[in-house]
Amino acid sequence: xxxxxxxxxxxxxxxxxxxxxxxxxxxxxxxxxxxxxxxxxxxxxxxxxxxxxxxxxxxxxxxxxxxxxxxxxxxxxxxxxxxxxxxxxxxxxxxxxxxxxxxxxxxxxxxxxxxxxxxxxxxxxxxxxxxxxxxxxxxxxxxxxxxxxxxxxxxxxxxxxxxxxxxxxxxxxxxxxxxxxxxxxxxxxxxxxxxxxxxxxxxxxxxxxxxxxxxxxxxxxxxxxxxxxxxxxxxxxxxxxxxxxxxxxxxxxxxxxxxxxxxxxxxxxxxxxxxxxxxxxxxxxxxxxxxxxxxxxxxxxxxxxxxxxxxxxxxxxxxxxxxxxxxxxxxxxxxxxxxxxxxxxxxxxxxxxxxxxxxxxxxxxxxxxxxxxxxxxxxxxxxxxxxxxxxxxxxxxx
Numbered sequence: 397x398x399x400x401x402x403x404x405x406x407x408x409x410x411x412x413x414x415x416x417x418x419x420x421x422x423x424x425x426x427x428x429x430x431x432x433x434x435x436x437x438x439x440x441x442x443x444x445x446x447x448x449x450x451x452x453x454x455x456x457x458x459x460x461x462x463x464x465x466x467x468x469x470x471x472x473x474x475x476x477x478x479x480x481x482x483x484x485x486x487x488x489x490x491x492x493x494x495x496x497x498x499x500x501x502x503x504x505x506x507x508x509x510x511x512x513x514x515x516x517x518x519x520x521x522x523x524x525x526x527x528x529x530x531x532x533x534x535x536x537x538x539x540x541x542x543x544x545x546x547x548x549x550x551x552x553x554x555x556x557x558x559x560x561x562x563x564x565x566x567x568x569x570x571x572x573x574x575x576x577x578x579x580x581x582x583x584x585x586x587x588x589x590x591x592x593x594x595x596x597x598x599x600x601x602x603x604x605x606x607x608x609x610x611x612x613x614x615x616x617x618x619x620x621x622x623x624x625x626x627x628x629x630x631x632x633x634x635x636x637x638x639x640x641x642x643x644x645x646x647x648x649x650x651x652x653x654x655x656x657x658x659x660x661x662x663x664x665x666x667x668x669x670x671x672x673x674x675x676x677x678x679x680x681x682x683x684x685x686x687x688x689x690x691x692x693x694x695x696x697x698x699x700x701x702x703x704x705x706x707x708x709x710x711x712x713x714x715x716x717x718x719x720x721x722x723x724x725x726x727x728x729x730x731x732x733x734x735x736x737x738x739x740x741x742x743x744x745x746x747x748x749x750x751x752x753x754x755x756x757x758x759x760x761x762x763x764x765x766x767x768x769x770x771x772x773x774x775x776x777x778x779x780x781x782x783x784x785x786x787x788x789x790x791x792x793x794x
Contacts (some may be wrong), residue, residue, distance in 0.1 A: 398699065398703075399699055399700060399703040399704050399707070399722070399723075399726045400729070401699055401723050402699065402705075402726075403700070403704075403726050403729040403730055403733075404637065404729070406592070406700075406733070407729055407733060409593065410595055411595025411596070411597045411598040411606075412492065412595070412597055413591045413592045413595040413596070413597075413752075414588070414592075414733035414734070414737070415597075415660065415736055416497045416655055416737060416740045418596040418597060418600060418653070418654035418655060419559050419654050419655060419657060420553055420554070420557050420566075420568065420630050420654060420656075420657070421560065421561050421652065422560070426754045434532040436702040441471070441472070442470070442471045442472025442473075442534070442552075442555065442737050443472060443534075443535035443555060443559070444472055444473040444474065444533065444534045444535050445470065445472065445473070445534055445535070445536045445537070445538055445551060445555060445615075446474070446476075446477060446529030446530075446532060446533070446534035446536075446537050446538070446692075447465055447468075447474065447475070447476040447477065447501070447537075447540060447551070448477050448478050448522060448525035448526055448529055448537055448539050448540075449462075449465070449476065449477065449478045449479065449525070449537070449540055449541070449542050450481055450518050450522055450525065450541070451478055451479065451480055451481060451487050451488075451491070451521075451541070451542035452480075452481040452482060452487070452518075452521070452542075452543065453483045453484060453485045453487060453773065454483070454485075454487050454515060454543065455483070455485040455487050455490050456485075457662050457663055458490050458491060458494065458542060459490070459494065460545055460662040461543055461544055461545045461662055462478070462491055462495075462542075463494060463498055463500075463540060464545040464546045464547070464548070464550075464593035464694075465500075465501065465540070465546060466494070466495060466498050466499065466500030466501050466503065467498070467500050467548050468500070468501055468546065468548060468549075468550065468551045469548045469549055469552060470501075470551045470552050470555070471552065472555075473534075474501050474551060475501055475502040475503070475504065475506045475532065476501050476502065476504070477503075477506065477525045477528050477529050478491045478503060478504070478505050478506075478542075479505075479506055479508060479521040479522070479524050479525040480505060480506070480507045480515075481507070481508065481517050481518070481520070481521040482487045482507070482509075482510060482713070487542075488507065491505050492505055504528065506524065506525070506528060507524075508520055508521055508523070508524035511788065514631060514632055514633070515631045515632070515638065516632060516633065516634060517629065518611075518636060519627045519632075519633065519636055519698060520631075520633050521747055522539060522627050523627050523628070523631070524595045525626065526621065526626075529618075530618065532642055533595075534618055534619065535618055535619075536555060536558065536615055536616065536617055536618060537615070537616045537617075537618055537621060538551060538554065538613075538614070538615050538616075539611070539613075539614040539616060539664060540612060540613050541612045541613075541661075541703070542613070543661050543662055543663035544570050544612045544613060544659060544660070544661055544662070545659070545661075545662050546613075546658060546659055546661050547658035547659070549658065550658040550659055553658060554566055554615040555566070555612075555615065557652075558615055558617070561650075561652070562650065563597055563615045563650050563651065563652050564616070564619075564620035564644055564649030564650050564651065565609060565614060565615070565616050565617070565620065565640075565641060565644045565649060565650070565651040565652065566614075566615040566651075566652050567608075567609035567610050567613060567614045567615070567637070567641070567652065567653045567654075568593055568610060568653075568654060568655065568656035568658075568659050569587060569590075569610040569612075569613075569649070569653070569654070569655050569656055570610065570612040570613055570656050570659045570660055571655075571656055571657075571659065571660045571661065571740075571741070572586070572587070572660075572661045572743075573660075573661055573663060573664055573665065574669070574743060575664065575666070575696070576664075576665070576666040578666070578667060578670075579663070579664075579665055579666070579671070580743055580747065580768075581747065581750065581753075581754055581757075582665075582668075582671045582675075582754060582757065583665070583671070583741070584734075584738055584740075584741045584743060584747070585734075585737075585751065585754040585755070585758070586675070587655075587737060588734060588737045589758065590608075591737075592610075593787055594606060594607075594608035594638070594653075595647045595655050596608075596654055596655075599641070599651060599652070599653045600651075600652050600653065600654070602650060602714050605645075607638065607641040607642040607644075607645040607646075607651060608637070608638045608641050608653055609637040609638065609640055609641035609651065609653055609769045610637055610653065611636055611637030611640070612659070612661060612779035613656065613659045614637065614640065616640075616644070617649070620644050620647070620649040621644075622646045623642040623647045623649065624640075624646070624647040624649065625643070625647075626640060626643055626644070627640070629643050630643055631764075632661065634677070634678045634681045635678050635681055635682055641653070654723075655740060661771065664731075668757075672751045672761055672764070675758065675761040675762075675763070675765075676742055676761045676764045676765040676768065677765070678765070679761055679762040679765035679766075680762070680765035680766045680768075680769045681765075683762070683766075685769060687766070690762070690766050692761065693762060694759060694762070694782045696753050697755055697758070697759045697762075697787070698759070699760070700730075700755075701730065701751065701752045701755035701756070701770075702752055702755065702756060702759075703726070704723045704724075704726035704727035704730060704752065705723065705725070705727055705752050706723065707719045707720065708720055708722025708723035708724050708727060709723075710723070711723060711724075717786045727749070727752070730751055730752075731748040731749050732748075733749050734747075734748045735748050
């Protein structure tokens, strides 16, 4: 009964988190006229943008992602700053080679050196990139990861939406890769759980305290970054995207988050071990490294996602008709809420009833994240370990 009641509340009272209709807002007033791109008049009408790309050992994905940035059909002034964060695989040299061969937007490759104590690597690279970019006086900053590929009009659409709706931060959750069996099982659920924790409708509604962003694609007004003291104010954050959105919101900025249609991640996670590392590296930081919050999270995941199939099994095998029907009803609601996300990822709807299995994997990943933290390994990523990263912002308001 308790699990069914919770699912009833999640269905109707958690910001309709399960819907996938939060897409880039309409913004026709800011479209350039056809054939007007590249002219001095168009460049004057459109704000200047600096694209900042932190990159560490990204030579494997850069040939798929960087050309998409170089090829942006943005009518105004735009340039790219790729910050090579101590790569050992030739990332910086490859970026220069791609730029020289393909042309497109101007590219600057720089390196900030090793992070100072108290900084995470990505935010240290962003700090360096934003400083370089601000010297050119851009009105907007596009913060995008090295594994993110953009359609040619992606930057134009982001800026147009931000201008049309007077937004200080516009973030799109890139469509993650779903090719392997494990990616199909785990990846759509990753976005589903994120939306459940930070309902996009709440994020996008002025006046609410819920704040979140997707770090792979964030368009940020430079003035808002200065006002929020970004990235200095969040320099220890492992969950940097949510921390960034929180900082901008607290400083009076308007934020927006939605699902992407023109932005895709090209990073593969073919094995369960790859996905496990991706989730577990920051899961315990999301819980503020609090054992009591961890226990509550484990209990909550079990009650919400595991009890329904167990109750149904008890009803079928043990003859408890009431428990069986309640478990079936809760599982049915759970399955129904997952279907829109599977449709967005163009996956088989037969994966929807398997959500309890996926949730059990996430439960184990979260526990493993806490175990690794207790062993002093913290949030390990690309050869760096953050033993005590900053906690994530407080949970969204209800």
